[in-house]
Amino acid sequence: MENKEDPKIKIALQLFQNVVTDILVAEKEKGVAPHIPTDQLDKILDLKLSRKGSSEKEFRTALRELALATPKTAGNKFFNQLFGGRKAEAVLGDLLSVILNNSMYTYKAAGPQVAAEKEVIQNIIDLIGWDNAAAGTLAPGGSMANFMGLLMARDKIGLNIKNKGIKQTMRVYTSEESHYSTVKNASFSGIGRENVVNISCDDSGKMIPEALQKQIKEDLANGFLPVMVNATAGTTVLGAFDPLKPIHAICNEHNIWLHVDGAYCGAVLVSKAYKHLIEGIELADSFSFNAHKMLGTPLACSIIVTKEKDHLYHSFANEASYLYQTDHDEYNPGKISLQCGRRNDGLKLWALWKSIGTDGLEEMVDHQFDLAVTARNYIKSNSDYTLYSFDDSVSVCFNYKNISASTLCTLLYEHEELLVGYGAFQDNEFIRLVTINSNNNSEDILAFFKTLESFVANNSALFQHSQINAGA
Ligand SMILES: *Cc1c(COP(=O)(O)O)cnc(C)c1O
Numbered sequence: 126m127e128n129k130e131d132p133k134i135k136i137a138l139q140l141f142q143n144v145v146t147d148i149l150v151a152e153k154e155k156g157v158a159p160h161i162p163t164d165q166l167d168k169i170l171d172l173k174l175s176r177k178g179s180s181e182k183e184f185r186t187a188l189r190e191l192a193l194a195t196p197k198t199a200g201n202k203f204f205n206q207l208f209g210g211r212k213a214e215a216v217l218g219d220l221l222s223v224i225l226n227n228s229m230y231t232y233k234a235a236g237p238q239v240a241a242e243k244e245v246i247q248n249i250i251d252l253i254g255w256d257n258a259a260a261g262t263l264a265p266g267g268s269m270a271n272f273m274g275l276l277m278a279r280d281k282i283g284l285n286i287k288n289k290g291i292k293q294t295m296r297v298y299t300s301e302e303s304h305y306s307t308v309k310n311a312s313f314s315g316i317g318r319e320n321v322v323n324i325s326c327d328d329s330g331k332m333i334p335e336a337l338q339k340q341i342k343e344d345l346a347n348g349f350l351p352v353m354v355n356a357t358a359g360t361t362v363l364g365a366f367d368p369l370k371p372i373h374a375i376c377n378e379h380n381i382w383l384h385v386d387g388a389y390c391g392a393v394l395v396s397k398a399y400k401h402l403i404e405g406i407e408l409a410d411s412f413s414f415n416a417h418k419m420l421g422t423p424l425a426c427s428i429i430v431t432k433e434k435d436h437l438y439h440s441f442a443n444e445a446s447y448l449y450q451t452d453h454d455e456y457n458p459g460k461i462s463l464q465c466g467r468r469n470d471g472l473k474l475w476a477l478w479k480s481i482g483t484d485g486l487e488e489m490v491d492h493q494f495d496l497a498v499t500a501r502n503y504i505k506s507n508s509d510y511t512l513y514s515f516d517d518s519v520s521v522c523f524n525y526k527n528i529s530a531s532t533l534c535t536l537l538y539e540h541e542e543l544l545v546g547y548g549a550f551q552d553n554e555f556i557r558l559v560t561i562n563s564n565n566n567s568e569d570i571l572a573f574f575k576t577l578e579s580f581v582a583n584n585s586a587l588f589q590h591s592q593i594n595a596g597a
Contacts, residue, residue, distance in 0.1 A: 131339050140185060144192050151193055155543050156202035158194055170194060180571035182440040185556065196544065201562070201569040204578075205544040207361070207418045209390050209562035212377060216421040218476025222469040229263075229467040230459025232452040239456050242471035245478065249430055252394050252483075254407045261430030262461050263470045266305035267388030270413035270429040271355070275310045277411060277436040278382030287440065290315065296344050297321045299355035300332035302550070303338055304386060307355050316352070324570035330365035330550060332356065338375050339509055345379070353382045356401050356507050358414070359390025362548035362557060364392065364518035369405035377408075385412045388427070395486040399494060402517060410436075419519075421563055437461040487562040493519045496560035498568040503574055513555045521558040522548065525577060528588050530556045532578070536587055542580050543573060 131261040149426065150157075161169055171187040177185065197203060226237040229242065247429040248259040253259075265272040280287050282295075295316045298309040301323040311321045322344070324337045341351055354376050369385065376383040385391065385406060391414025406412060409432070416426035419537065431437055442460040454460050459467070466542035478486060500521040504510040514522040524530055530547040534556060537543045548557045560570065581588065 129176045132429045140188070143203050144189050147189065148197075149193055150469045152200040155541070156197065156200040157544060158196045160541050161194060162451040179231075199562075200242050201565050201572070202542070203544045203562070204558050204560075204573065207559055207561060208415075208421075208424065209559070210421050210564040212424075212477050212479040212564075213423045215473040215477040217418075218473040219423045221476075222472040225469070227469055229469055229471075230448060230462070230465060231450075232456035233450065235469065238469050238472065239458060241475040242458065242469070243456075245475050246428065246430060247423070248408070248478070248483070249394065249428060252544050253412065253430065254429065255430075255432050258433050258435075259430060260434030260461065262437065263467070264413070264429055264463055265468070265470075266425045266426045267413060267415045267418075267427045268304075269463055270388070270415075271304075271306045271384065271386050271428040272310040272313060273383035273437075273441070274355075274382075274386075274411040274413060274431075275307075275314050275353055276317075276440045277431060278384060279314055279316065280440045281382055282350065282352055293350045294348075294351045295320055296341075296351045297353045297355065298324055298340065298351070298381075300324050300326050300357060300360070302326050302330045302332075302360040302362065302365060303355060303357045304361050304388065320349075320484055326365070328551075330360050330363040330576055332372065334368060334371035334375060335434070337372060340587060341375065341379055341381070350378060351381045353384055355438055356383065356385050356409075358385055358387035358393070358406075359518075361389060362520065362538065363514055363522065364390060364520035365515070366402045369403060370410065373405055373408040383408065385413035386453050389415070389418055392486070392490055394417065394565050395420075395483055396490045397487065398491055399517070407432075407563070419484055419493060419561060420474065420477070421483060421489060422477060425468050427473050428471075428474075434461070474544055492563045493520055494558045496565060496567065496570050497521050499570045500558055500573075502562060503571060505573075509578075511555075513550060513553055517559045520548075522550070522555045524553075524555050524556070525581065527562045528581065532588070533581070536584070537577065537580060540580065540584075542576055545573075 126369055166172065170190055197221050198209055199208045201524050203209050229235050232239050249261065250259045264273055297307065297316060298312055299321060300333060308318045308321045314317045322340055324332050324340060327333050344351055354372060356369055356372050358366050391412065393402050411429060411431040413429040415428065416422045416428065417424045438461060441462060448459060449457055497519045501512060502525050504512045510522045514520055525533065529555065534545055537545060546557055547554060558573065
């Protein structure tokens with residue numbers, strides 16, 4: 126007998142196809158979604174839930190209008206975050222994981238999906254150059270991947286912390302330009318936010334190894350217990366790469382775990398031209414990166430690998446007779462994950478990788494750097510602009526005509542022109558254009574600048590009171 130949901134699924138997928146077609150048209154025609162002030166949401170969209178539900182027609186309309194009013198992250202006007210674009214094969218892989226709906230804790234529940242995930246992880250390990258003691262898994266986001274790195278570092282100290290709790294004041298080191306997940310994770314792990322020490326950066330936003338060494342020595346003299354150094358491969362604002370080799374030498378001297386947060390740009394691993402930016406990655410104890418950033422998969426696809434799989438088992442394995450009933454541990458990845466039930470986030474990357482190969486992934490990454498060169502060259506050749514960022518980065522930071530970056534970004538958003546954000550480094554605030562959507566070409570990047578310039582030219586009244594240096 127047919128399950129009564131089966132015909133509904135077919136109808137739902139038909140509706141899905143129709144809505145997707147409309148989304149693609151809207152993305153192409155306008156690029157950005159309508160800007161809806163938050164106090165207007167209920168007037169414009171039918172979002173309210175009710176006891177009775179909706180008619181078929183109301184339901185379809187509500188769904189379609191919600192989809193069409195949602196910011197378009199795959200179009201050529203979205204430069205706001207460290208992701209963008211859409212890769213068909215990766216989308217297909219992700220859609221399949223929804224339909225299949227496996228949970229990635231056991232081979233019994235996920236079957237060959239476990240092997241596909243292992244294949245992705247093994248290829249990453251091979252690119253790093255680690256041996257078969259290495260292993261990895263996927264976490265629900267880059268922040269959580271970093272959390273796993275921190276927990277392994279904490280538990281490796283060997284004070285039976287995972288059973289007894291923390292008794293000594295620990296210290297974690299990360300650069301002042303690093304992502305906020307390190308302090309957040311320090312609070313989750315019991316180490317405490319105040320025990321994260323921000324190490325200063327040089328003028329290009331990279332951690333200064335000498336400053337790290339000095340701080341560690343001082344902390345040791347004061348009786349603190351250093352547990353981890355977090356180095357960043359692609360800082361969130363400037364896209365800078367901390368120098369891994371000298372940082373590792375310091376970690377090695379003091380026997381401290383080195384985690385590399387490559388959430389943003391760790392995927393340079395696949396590029397022969399840019400892998401040098403993470404020179405020394407094989408020396409790290411753990412490394413995480415987001416395939417949903419440089420590799421263009423849908424959110425989230427966050428991978429963490431470690432040189433020695435024992436640490437993954439030590440920190441994350443739990444016996445559970447109701448769960449682990451068959452097969453070898455190696456095919457029951459629930460033993461090395463943060464969660465219990467786990468979405469199959471690896472299939473989207475497996476599908477993309479299977480289809481375009483490592484060469485295809487490399488082309489995507491290299492293209493993003495090429496687009497950044499296009500953007501920097503445009504800025505350098507035009508005296509209305511000031512450039513703040515550096516070569517070998519896909520974050521292009523600049524200001525235009527002495528206009529406040531925050532004002533300009535907000536107006537571009539509210540006037541439905543472009544989605545782009547701003548950041549700050551040292552004493553400067555600036556616009557951060559992220560060239561991470563590998564579907565874009567150099568015309569899209571030049572069109573970004575043209576749109577910004579004509580917006581400013583046609584709306585001069587809006588900018589009268591928003592100079593960078595008021596009174597200058
Ligand atoms: C994006 C980012 C993160 C966080 O990743 P999520 O998947 O958003 O949790 C961590 N570190 C860096 C450097 C990032 O750019």
